[in-house]
Every structure is written in structure tokens, then in C-alpha cells.
Amino acid sequence: MKKTKRCLYLLVYVMCCLTNTASADTTPPVSKKTLSTKIEIKDIPSSKWIRISEEKPPNKQFTHISYLPVTNEFLTWGRAKFHRYDAVRYDVEILKLSESRPEWKDSLPTGKEASWANGMFPDWSCKCHRSKSKKRTRPWSNEVFDCTVGSFAQPNIVKFCKIDDVHRPTRSSVFNQVCYDNKRNHLFYFVGGKTFTYDPVNKLWSDLKIAPPITCETLVWASLCYDPIKDQVILFGGGQALNPWGGAKTWVFDYTNKSWSRPKILNDVEPPLRCNAKLIYDSKNKKMVLFGGFSQDKLLSDTWIYDPEKVQWEEKKTKIAPPPETRYGATYIEKHGVILYVFPNYSSRSGIIGGGVWTYNVTSNEWNPRLGNIPRIHTGWLGCDYSTKDDVVVLNSTNKSSKNNSTFLYRLDPKSIDTNPKRKKSPESFFRWYNSKQQTSLLSTPEPTPLKTATIIKSLPSNKLINTEFPGHVFTRCDYGTMTIDTDRSVVVYHGGGHSAYGGNDFLRYSIKNNRWTSKNAYFCPFLDGASVTVYGWSYGMRPFIQHTYRWYAYDPVSKMVVYCTRGMSAMDGKTVMLDNDPKNAFKFDFKKHGALTWVYDAKTDKMYPPVLGRPFNFMAGQINLIGTPKGIFAKSNKKLYHAKVKLIDGKAEIIWTLLDETWPKVSVKKNRREFQPLTYDSKRERLLRILLNDKSEIQIYEHPLGKGTWKNINCKGGKDLNRDVIYDVENDCLMTMIKNKIWIMDCKTNIWRELQIDVPKDGTNQVRLVYDIKNKLCIIVGDNRRWLKAFYFRFNPATAKYKNNQIEKK
Numbered sequence: 001m002k003k004t005k006r007c008l009y010l011l012v013y014v015m016c017c018l019t020n021t022a023s024a025d026t027t028p029p030v031s032k033k034t035l036s037t038k039i040e041i042k043d044i045p046s047s048k049w050i051r052i053s054e055e056k057p058p059n060k061q062f063t064h065i066s067y068l069p070v071t072n073e074f075l076t077w078g079r080a081k082f083h084r085y086d087a088v089r090y091d092v093e094i095l096k097l098s099e100s101r102p103e104w105k106d107s108l109p110t111g112k113e114a115s116w117a118n119g120m121f122p123d124w125s126c127k128c129h130r131s132k133s134k135k136r137t138r139p140w141s142n143e144v145f146d147c148t149v150g151s152f153a154q155p156n157i158v159k160f161c162k163i164d165d166v167h168r169p170t171r172s173s174v175f176n177q178v179c180y181d182n183k184r185n186h187l188f189y190f191v192g193g194k195t196f197t198y199d200p201v202n203k204l205w206s207d208l209k210i211a212p213p214i215t216c217e218t219l220v221w222a223s224l225c226y227d228p229i230k231d232q233v234i235l236f237g238g239g240q241a242l243n244p245w246g247g248a249k250t251w252v253f254d255y256t257n258k259s260w261s262r263p264k265i266l267n268d269v270e271p272p273l274r275c276n277a278k279l280i281y282d283s284k285n286k287k288m289v290l291f292g293g294f295s296q297d298k299l300l301s302d303t304w305i306y307d308p309e310k311v312q313w314e315e316k317k318t319k320i321a322p323p324p325e326t327r328y329g330a331t332y333i334e335k336h337g338v339i340l341y342v343f344p345n346y347s348s349r350s351g352i353i354g355g356g357v358w359t360y361n362v363t364s365n366e367w368n369p370r371l372g373n374i375p376r377i378h379t380g381w382l383g384c385d386y387s388t389k390d391d392v393v394v395l396n397s398t399n400k401s402s403k404n405n406s407t408f409l410y411r412l413d414p415k416s417i418d419t420n421p422k423r424k425k426s427p428e429s430f431f432r433w434y435n436s437k438q439q440t441s442l443l444s445t446p447e448p449t450p451l452k453t454a455t456i457i458k459s460l461p462s463n464k465l466i467n468t469e470f471p472g473h474v475f476t477r478c479d480y481g482t483m484t485i486d487t488d489r490s491v492v493v494y495h496g497g498g499h500s501a502y503g504g505n506d507f508l509r510y511s512i513k514n515n516r517w518t519s520k521n522a523y524f525c526p527f528l529d530g531a532s533v534t535v536y537g538w539s540y541g542m543r544p545f546i547q548h549t550y551r552w553y554a555y556d557p558v559s560k561m562v563v564y565c566t567r568g569m570s571a572m573d574g575k576t577v578m579l580d581n582d583p584k585n586a587f588k589f590d591f592k593k594h595g596a597l598t599w600v601y602d603a604k605t606d607k608m609y610p611p612v613l614g615r616p617f618n619f620m621a622g623q624i625n626l627i628g629t630p631k632g633i634f635a636k637s638n639k640k641l642y643h644a645k646v647k648l649i650d651g652k653a654e655i656i657w658t659l660l661d662e663t664w665p666k667v668s669v670k671k672n673r674r675e676f677q678p679l680t681y682d683s684k685r686e687r688l689l690r691i692l693l694n695d696k697s698e699i700q701i702y703e704h705p706l707g708k709g710t711w712k713n714i715n716c717k718g719g720k721d722l723n724r725d726v727i728y729d730v731e732n733d734c735l736m737t738m739i740k741n742k743i744w745i746m747d748c749k750t751n752i753w754r755e756l757q758i759d760v761p762k763d764g765t766n767q768v769r770l771v772y773d774i775k776n777k778l779c780i781i782v783g784d785n786r787r788w789l790k791a792f793y794f795r796f797n798p799a800t801a802k803y804k805n806n807q808i809e810k811k
Contacts, residue, residue, distance in 0.1 A: 158192030
């Protein structure tokens, strides 16, 4: 009987799958023909994608593909992989459709075709994995390296080098920061702070050796477009520019003056900054089109037109538009006078067709969905261009693993409009929140009921974790960090994430009074949501990108601000920085002089002040801890203890750091608990407490006065483990921490740790953080279930507390 049921269930499942598959995508499928067998380009059918170059698929990550009319070939340049990779394919590769079986091939410098063939060209490693193997038979340089935007605060940097009598740029991620100059038949690049060109006929690189747009040395995710009428290049968008807005507004490169400058834009109207939006030139209308992109908090689907003659931007309102995406490929189809866009294929089994091919007509201001979706493969980046000779589009789809890297051909049929009603389109708002699940749920929560919440808090049972059951969903952060609390308003402030987890840099605020989380201005870094350590620079709105926060921020009751100490970024050294809107105040960043950045955040208004320079310490990991007290912020960095005084002057923050003590007892800390050395404030005795776990798995606590003095061991007993958070319970004069579903209490009169006998919920108590609310005399514990955050009330009462081994605490 059971076997019959299993067979029946299997039959139903198979039928459902067949039904869903049949309705998933009614556009013409990808052709199974490939150019491993000879196919005439002129015979390629319309509205179908044909895979080519299967033996040598594209392997350059986050890079362009450009059609070169002067040589009738497609070209791509960049680095194949980010880490630990010896390139076997050259930096520059070309694809010729005139060949019977087009494949991507090395385009070696003139005169080096023989000596550099078969992967024997001079090479080097990436910056973060400097490979110095002596077993190589090929020429190898240890003096230069590739530096591509990524984890560990690494920006895009390009430098020119001369090896084996050939000038070459170090490789980096290009994205859309390249365009074809059809007057000189060169490719024009602005990548990694360098303005340079490539001559495909003579196969020569040229460093123009000119100053980059101010604060844009490390600009990435922007777009370039050549204007043949005025003989100029337009730059717009991107991120990681060291200015208050975090990107590049409209810039112009003038070939006559050979310099970058900011044009006077008509009516001072420019599109909102965005990343990965490609600027395309329409030669028929002599205008440029900018569609969509990623504004770091939203995916956009708006349409903007730039008129180089009038120096004017204009937003175009359209009836429909493609669905918003983080990246796409785009090119101008000269034969039909439209711009073709290719989006990743996110078609679902329910029949909804996402992504695909669209065209935009500047003259009629119309978007049209087209037939022919690319295959459903994992797509990290799309790049395409159009051959005017063959009337065909070549598309590269690449991702990190290179497993699904592919090259396709596509020919547009101008009459092939996709009328499928299930074709996904842009929402009426012309944007979609990037962090839509969290943002939508928090924005749609019902009005708070503070009186009801007050009644619940007042009647809380003692010594029991009570789920706050706040409405909405908040993603887990996996931040190796903690929280702080605005003690004046009873608002928990929580920031952190990164490392394959949450990538938004918002400061979450939990109002205990309203039992509500709020989150605004959550900016994400393109393609680096799970970046390790941190991301270079700052986001739009001049906010630090996300990183593991440990205990690097705290609320200051004196200034009513949150002070946040981020990791130092040595890559900023020598870069031009603007902390306000006046270019006259720009300066060269000196890491030794200016140090790591410190940020000041107003939790009440959600305002982030420009970063403060001059912090005297940068020793990070778990050994730096901040704590707020009635006398200001105190910070412990390695052996040194500092006091911080925050001032707000003319809309800017200032911090005065004072070294109080640079002595610290010689203590052996348990290896896997070095990051667990919290700093807390005992308000009854007006002292700082530094808590650690020694190599014998025993808790040790050192006290220090609020001011000059030395650290002294208080000789506590009983503690066997430690969390990143240890809080002081003012009402009961005790310390509290929570480790692995266990709550430990230390009476500050006896200095003895004891484990509470308490039932701890299994769901939501992973990676817990703790703060103490003085006004409501309770502890807020925030944990997660590895997906969503959970919050709990906990009110300790020593009179009724029960401890393990039936020990009862006596007053």
C-alpha cells in the first residue's frame, strides 16, 4: 500500500513539473546549434540565442565586450579570476565572426605572437595572494600586481608597467567604464584611477597620464560613452568615490584639452546616482540613454536622456519599462535605430518571464519586450555589443565560477514584439527595494501601541525570556558584533553584518516603547554583499559600508550620539578626499596623519555626520571595545585606554581623543576567545570593567577608574565561558552574559559567577547580543534563527532566581 502511494505521489509530482515547465517561457528557445560546426553568420535566425566559442568560453570577470569596426572583431580585456590565479589566457582577447568557427583568442602584442604564445606571456599575481613560486617556466613579475575591487577594503587600481619591452596596464574590473572612440578607432578606458586607451590595430596601450576626476581615483561601477559630435567622453555614476555623494556626477573628458571637467548642466538636473547602468549613444538622435541601475538601496527602471549639445539631462516617463535589475548588457542597433537591452533570465515555473530582451526607441519614447530569452544560467555579469557589418549582437555571460560562462549570438527582428501577458515588467514606482523583504515588512507594520507595550513590560515575569513578538522581519546580521542602547530614549541601536551574510549598512533601531524596528537608508555594495572584513570607501549618502562590528560602537550619553570606529583603510593613502561639497576643501589623504575614520551617528534623526579624522589607534579585531558612560566614551585598544569627547560644530562632528592609560597586565587570553573581551560600565562604583577568558577557561575581570589610573584584577570566581556582551544590571548590581543558551550572573558584591536555571528558547537565540535598559529595568536580548532576528525581554530578580545545582542567591 505504501509503495502504491509513493508511486502515486511521484506521478503527480512529475505531472506538475511537466505542466509548469510547459508554461514557463513561451518565447522562442535558445537554439541548440553552436558554431562548433560551421554556420554562416548571415544565416543566423532572428530572435534566437546561439551559443558559440564553447571550447574557449569567455573568462574575464566583470568586464566589457566591444565591437571594433576598424578590425571587424570583438574585444575584451581584464583579469580572469580574482585570487591565486596564473593566467593562461592573455589580458586582451578577440572574437572574429568572419572565422568559420569563432572562438575567443589571445590578441598578443605585435612581435610577441610566437614568444608569448601558449600562456608564456609575462604575468603577475593579484595583490591579496602574492604568488612567488620558483617553479614557473614563464616570465614572472613580483613587482607588480592586479588590484580589483573586493573584500579587505580593496579598490580598483590600475598601474602601467613595462615587461619584455611591452607597456601594459595591470588588470582590473572594467564593468562599463570603457567606450569606443570611432574617430581614432581606439578603446577609451577610465579604470582604477587611470585614463588610458588601446589601439586594436597596432595592439598598443597608452597611458594618457592625466589627473582623474576629483575624488574618483577608485571609482567603480560607472559608465563611459563617446560623443562623436563634440569629440568628448561622458562619465556618469558608479560608487566608491571619496566625496559626500559617493559616486561620479556628470564629467566630461575633452580631447582638445586632454582633461576631465564638470560641465555646467542645464537647470542643474542630473539623474540620481546609480551603479552598473550603461550609458548608450544613439547615433540617429545624437543623444545618450541611461536606463535603470542599482542605487545601492533600490533597483531602478527609470529612463534618462542626455543631450550633449544642450548639456541637458531629461527623465523620460514611459508607459512600461523592463523590470529593475542590478546589471544588464546593452548596445545600439544601428540598422533599426533602437537600443537593445539583455537582462538575466529569471523565468519561473509559474510562467512569469523575467529579464530577457527589450528595446528602447528614443524617437517614440517606447519600450518593447522582444522574443528570445537567454538560457537560465547563473549570471554574474552581462556584456554585449553590436556588429554593424553582420547585424548581430555578441553577448558574454560570466560569473565567478566560470562554469556557466558563455558567448551567444543574437539577431533582432524589429517586428518580434513579445505579447505574452506573463512577461515581467517594471512596477509603477519604477524601482524595487533591493532589500525588499525586510524593507517592505517594516514599512507595512501597524501603528505601534505604546500603552499595550508598557503594560506587557510592567507585568513581565522574572527570570524568564519573553519573546517581544515585534511585527515585521529583520534579517540576521552574522556580524560577530553587538548592540548599543540610547539610554535617554530606550532605543536599541544595531549595526553590522558582512562575510556571506547581511550586506546592508543601515543602523537598525529598536524602540522598546513601541516594540518596533525601523531601518532607513540601507545601502548595499554591488556584488559584494558577503565581503569579508569590509569594503573600500563609503556608500551613497556618505555612510560606511558594512563590516563586522564586534564592539566598535557605543552610545554616548553626553553628546547623545553613537560613536563608531571602523577599520582603517590604508588604500585611501594618497587619494583625494572631499568631506563637504566644496572642491576647494579637497585634500590628499595621508593614512599616517589622518588615521582610521570614526563616524558619528544621530540615532534620533538617523543622521550620519561626515567621518572624523585623526583617531590615534587602529588596532582592531576583538581587542578594541567602546563603552558609553555619563562622562563620555571610553575605548580600549590593545593595551591602551582612551577617552573620547564628541563635539558638534556647524553641522560637523569632532572627537577629541585623550590617552588615559597605556599599561595592561600580562594575561594569556584563550585563543578562540580573543575577540571576546568586552568593556562595560559599573555605574554604582563608577568604574570600567574589562572582561576576558584566560587560557585556563576562567573569566578574569579588571577594573579601571573613569580617568587616570591602572587596571586591577577583582579576582572573580566561577565563570567558565564568555560572550562578546557582558552588561551591568544597575537595579540588581550584577553582571550578566549569555553563552550557548546559558545565562550567567555575577553578583558585584561577591564577584561570583553562577549559571541561572532557566529555559531558553531554541529558536532565535543564536549569536545573542545584550543591552540593559535603565528606564525599564530589564535586559533586551537579540538573537537569530540564522535567518531572522528575534528579540526577547529578560528581567532578572535575584530573590526568586534559581541556579544550577539548586543554588539560591541570597541578598
